[in-house]
Amino acid sequence: MLLAIDIGNTSIAIGIFDGEELKATWRLATTTRREVDEYGTLLLAFLKQQKLPISKVTEGVMCSVVPPLVPILQEVCRKYLNILPLIVEAGVKTGIRLSVDNPRELGPDRVVNAVAAHHLYGGPAVVIDFGTATTFDVISKEGDYLGGAISPGVTISTEALFSRTAMLPRVELVRPTQVIGRNTISAMQSGIIFGYIGLVEGMINRIEQELGSKVKVIATGGYAHLFAKATPRIKVINPDLSLVGLRFIYEMNKKENSKS
Secondary structure, three states: OOOEEOOOOOOOEEEEEOOOHHHHHEEEOOOOOOOOHHHHHHHHHHHHOOOOOHHHHHHEEEEEEOOOOHHHHHHHHHHHHHHOEEEEOOOOOOOEEEEOHHHHHHHHHHHHHHHHHHHEEEEEEEEEOOOOOOEEEOOOOOEEEEEEEEOOOHHHHHHHHHHHHOOOOOOOOOOOOOOOOOHHHHHHHHHHHHHHHHHHHHHHHHHHHHHHHEEEEEEEOOOOOHHOOOOOOOEEOOOOOHHHHHHHHHHHHHHHHOOO
């Protein structure tokens, strides 16, 4: 079985694949304060909970936007599973062409999302990742990664609104029943949720204008379901997109290594 780990700024997504089947997933809050043994204990507990034998996990793949956590999770894999995971970074075969100015500065999370979207849904496509940042990644019909856009995530924006104003409270991120809020809470929820929907729909329209064609829109990330329900432009929700992308990349590199 294959262990896939996507280390994000807010959370760490962990998945176990048995062939193409994603057997189980877990998510942890991202923190650099945990020691190797703490992460290892949590991982073993997750596997035990799902009745997945440790001895069956013989391969690993990982990507990260938090560099200090890479050696920690590598050591977890070595110490607790006796495996050395493939790290998705510059030089690793992805199967897609990165048509951007500097491929080395592109976040690996965006690459694995693009790989999964191309293999699962074809193109042209746009992946919207509702994470710490809200990212838009554009994939051509041929599978080229064309670039994208990055905007502040909804949590960042909401916290800024709360912390930088004297009288506005912290609000729950739920979709309001109407756009015109009749009290402070509903007004804030409307501005946040429908404001972000306006951002999403506006960006998709502009991307389609530049490409000269319609695109398939795939949503992932923690708030994907919330926003996808509020706009018809999002056709697919896949919360495990990055894990699937990691599996595709691992299998691709495994085949390449077996040839050499």
